Amino acid sequence: MAEIGEVLFDVNTITAKVMELARFISEDYTGKELLLVCVLKGAAIFTADLMRYITIPVTIEFIQAESYGAFRTSSRNVRITKDLKTDIKGRHVLLVDTIIDTGETMHALLRLFADRNPASLNIAVLLDKTSKRTIDVPVAYKGFKVPDKFVVGYGLDSGEQYRNLPYIAVLETDAE
Ligand code: IMP
Numbered sequence: 001m002a003e004i005g006e007v008l009f010d011v012n013t014i015t016a017k018v019m020e021l022a023r024f025i026s027e028d029y030t031g032k033e034l035l036l037v038c039v040l041k042g043a044a045i046f047t048a049d050l051m052r053y054i055t056i057p058v059t060i061e062f063i064q065a066e067s068y069g070a071f072r073t074s075s076r077n078v079r080i081t082k083d084l085k086t087d088i089k090g091r092h093v094l095l096v097d098t099i100i101d102t103g104e105t106m107h108a109l110l111r112l113f114a115d116r117n118p119a120s121l122n123i124a125v126l127l128d129k130t131s132k133r134t135i136d137v138p139v140a141y142k143g144f145k146v147p148d149k150f151v152v153g154y155g156l157d158s159g160e161q162y163r164n165l166p167y168i169a170v171l172e173t174d175a176e
Pocket residue numbers: 042067074097098099100101102103104105106129149150151152156157158
């Protein structure tokens with residue numbers, strides 16, 4: 001059995017942080033056209049909110065990556081299950097995910113995208129689980145640090161559940 005435990009970030013806290021990140025991004029990319037690449041499915045809600053507060057010209061595309069192998073931990077195998085249909089050559093690309101954990105997913109996406117010659121390539125994440133990082137990935141925009149706990153809500157799931165929670169909470173699991 002799993003149940004929702006401590007709420008780490010409530011709606012107001014998340015909104016304030018998303019607005020702040022959007023302000024930094026809008027300042028840094030002033031005079032440029034920004035392409036947000038939303039990493040499905042987890043980043044759908046964060047990207048939609050972030051985009052609403054960005055004040056420069058911005059477009060959105062979607063990519064889906066799966067790391068498979070383990071259940072609640074990431075494995076080193078990252079597979080692209082849905083790729084972009086747009087050519088990113090010469091574009092200013094910002095990869096958006098809700099959480100970075102081991103860093104393997106973002107590392108794989110950075111390598112894939114770098115080969116496509118964008119004008120610039122950066123990463124934005126709302127949550128950073130630093131303690132689990134196995135690979136060094138440069139993250140230009142990050143919201144909050146999170147402890148080494150499994151969290152759900154605001155797009156993040158456990159077995160596809162809980163993505164709809166407007167807050168971010170720890171998922172407590174009973175040892176069987
Ligand atoms: P990474 O490749 O280990 O950095 O994993 C990133 C992906 O793992 C995220 O896009 C999430 O889908 C998933 N993930 C990592 N930690 C959590 C968590 O605490 N809750 C929900 N999903 C997580």
